[in-house]
Amino acid sequence: MNLVWQRFTLSSLPIKEYLASSYLHRSLVGLLRSWRQTSVLIQWGETIAAALLSLVYALAPFVSSTLVGLLLVACVGFWLLLTLSDEATLANTTSVTPIHLLVLLYWVIAVVATALSPVKRAALNDLATLTLYLLLFALCARVLRLPRLRSWLIILYLHVSLIVSIYGLRQWFFGATALATWVDPESPLSKTTRVYSYLGNPNLLAGYLLPAVVFSLVAIFAWQSWIKKALALTMLIVNTACLVLTFSRGGWIGLVAAVLTVMALLVYWRSIEMPPFWRTWSLPIVLGGLIGILVLAVLFVEPVRLRVFSIFADRKDSSNNFRRNVWDAVFEMIRDRPIIGIGPGHNSFNKIYPLYQRPRYTALSAYSILLEVAVETGFIGLACFLWLIIVTFNTGLMQVRRLRQLRSVEGFWLIGAIATLLGMLTHGMVDTIWFRPEVNTLWWLMVALIASYWTPLAQNQAQELNSPT
Template sequence: MERATRLWRGLLLRDFPIESWWQGSLLSRVSGSLRSWGKSSLLVQTSDWIGLGLVLLYWVFSAQSSTGILGLILLAMAALVVLGWLVETPTWLPVHLPLGLFWGIATLATILSPVPYAAREGWLKLTLYLAGYLLLQRLLRQLQFRDWIVGSLLLVSLAMGVYGLRQYFYGAAELATWVDPESGLAGLTRVYSYLRNPNLYGGYLVPLVPLGLAAVFLWPGWGVKLLVGFTTAVNLLCLVLTYSRGAWIGGLAALGMMAVLLAQWHTPRLPARWRRWTVPTLLGGGAAALLLAILTVRPLRLRVRSLFWGRLDTSNNFRLNVWAAVLDMIRDFPILGIGPGNVAFSRVYPLYQRGNFSALGAYSVPLQLTVETGFLGSLAFAWFLLVLWDHGWRCWNRLLSSRDPEGLWVAAGLAACTGMMAHGLVDTIWYRPQVQMLWWLAVALVTAKLASSRTQPSSNSPRGKLLSPSQDCI
């Protein structure tokens, strides 16, 4: 039993000395000679503010369907991350080890891909996303930057939500066949705001609900709380009006997880006899309200019922055909897959497609991970999720026991990750630039707290003042 416990702790990297491992690496020794330059460089001194500006620009431009400029912003983010590595010791966490392994496997899958030139583009996107995540983690360790990052995102989502509600009340053009024309939902307005796709817009909104709930409880001032609460209500309403079944699944998972964590947070304030019934009552009441809405609102009822129509629903039938074809692709490329990216997928998929319809992806994140990077890549990413959840959950419980309000951001990150992965079971909008960086924002909210708990900023650091380290998450 003791041996099994040690193996489990080893798998979760709870005792992995990643700082010592990094200090002994070649890159650490090379960058050490540049750190004295970083202490006096104006570029390094202001790099975090530049990074903040890039993140804010990313939120603004991700509110539209065009994604070209987002790649340029990510490239600038990557340059800042590399600059930071050269002049300052990075804050590595155990969770970065499986993430680095996944990147390494994706690199090998690109080299050995049957379409290497197409896979190279997907590898570049993956690398830029990971660089964006590392920048977000660094910025979120600073309180004022975190408020700016989350606050600006919520303001952008409010503008998108207002336009989405306008589409619902005044109508919106169907830019594609979003609803089965032979079903009772023909002619239904599905809002998509500026993203021109209701499934993409729904996936965009899934992580914003727990972020908004955390901000309501954490940010001071009733004016701010009312604005954030109104924004969260608009986002939740627009999430429903997208009529995206996958986004509904993700939204329910995110909202349910956040509700449970908030109940845990507020339970100590309740009378002792009420505490044991808080979570069951909350979940039971939510389930009852959901069931009542399904029974009384016809479009909602028909949309939920279509989940169980099988191939009788055109969307279901299309996904089932895609999944079958993707399984054939995985059978032929099981170890390292075909290489990362939608371009590589679009080159290989026509050889396996069923029917006369092409597909942009596997319409399932686990299947997409496996077809792109094989079983090695999917297992590495599953390891990353397991370590992230374990470290994040233990951090949440320790912050909960110490009543540290910062724990609510960890809760929001965990809830957002849960919702996005639930949505990812039946769709791949997770890979779109507008949604992908929201995923890494949620991950960074968890790991930023872990990082700030493991490091103490030195007095001669070229960075701005960081969060005071807490012993809760060590």
């Protein structure tokens, strides 16, 4: 059974041997290597790539999607230049991981879905956008393998998110005009300020800040000096407060999932140093305490109670009713094209959805990651996407175990990435913000962070790391 799991998660896949025998890899990678040897520009390739990525993650909350798209084009162009000029060394070969292979497979499925789409022109445009995001992952995974650049990008995102959160808190204290109807007008919370900071939408802000909350939490453990730990604690308080004040129910659910995950992994990380009693009971005590705090908040904080209870109001809540009507139409879309879908992207969705929509319930997407993937690429694409998620989590957990044995503080960032992905998935199950560039770029950054820690394993090592602790 363990061998089947290893093969399913590609844990012991001989990627180095496969790439060494791949004609496509040998013919493309290194095509410009003679130019690389004389180019001053490419000798600083990873640093320049990190600078381009820094522009993406520093500007994403503040600028238009068009400008972010142009920056992604620049990143992809530079990744292509780096790849074509690479040396065919062991280091470059091992930078390709099982996660890369499944990302490539998902892209191939999206290409097929585009070719078979009933709205090919719209699907082709969105395939280009999807390609930019997937190649952003490839560039991030390459850059993040260098600890210095990895640390820089994490610190940059945490400081940018702090600026975003501070402005969001300012909106809470001084008021902010609602740019859309984000709360049921018949709800007691209809006059409540929902902060949205620079992102223009409280649900989008919650999705953007969720990684910041998790990473500021793990930074308390990863950063060594007390001044840095104090900064991380400040970031944690400010980011958490701002996320809570978005009153995004999906954001709250994602936050709970992420925090419970990160606490469980932190307890696992520390358990090697614990006496037998705490090794057995620390996890139930920590998780029970967190759940108790949540229950007290629901019981005694009225805005929280009203917002949480609205989750279970079914169609009596206007937001719930809207999603239910969109999902009903989406199920019919999936039923009519279940195998390969309608093609990737919101343009394809906008062309097909009006044929199925309920009156007055227009939508830009399926309001659920899994439903959107099923609509765009069918059950084949959905199966590949779920496979990618499973392999990503499995890779992350194996590397957490390896770094735990080495007592490397780098493991805390890996814990943060795993918890963030789970939280973003949970939020994305009931919202559409996952496909926005401010959030989607962060998603692929987290996947790339996990991929950057991957190390090839011998068969006996794979057996050991996949075995129960």
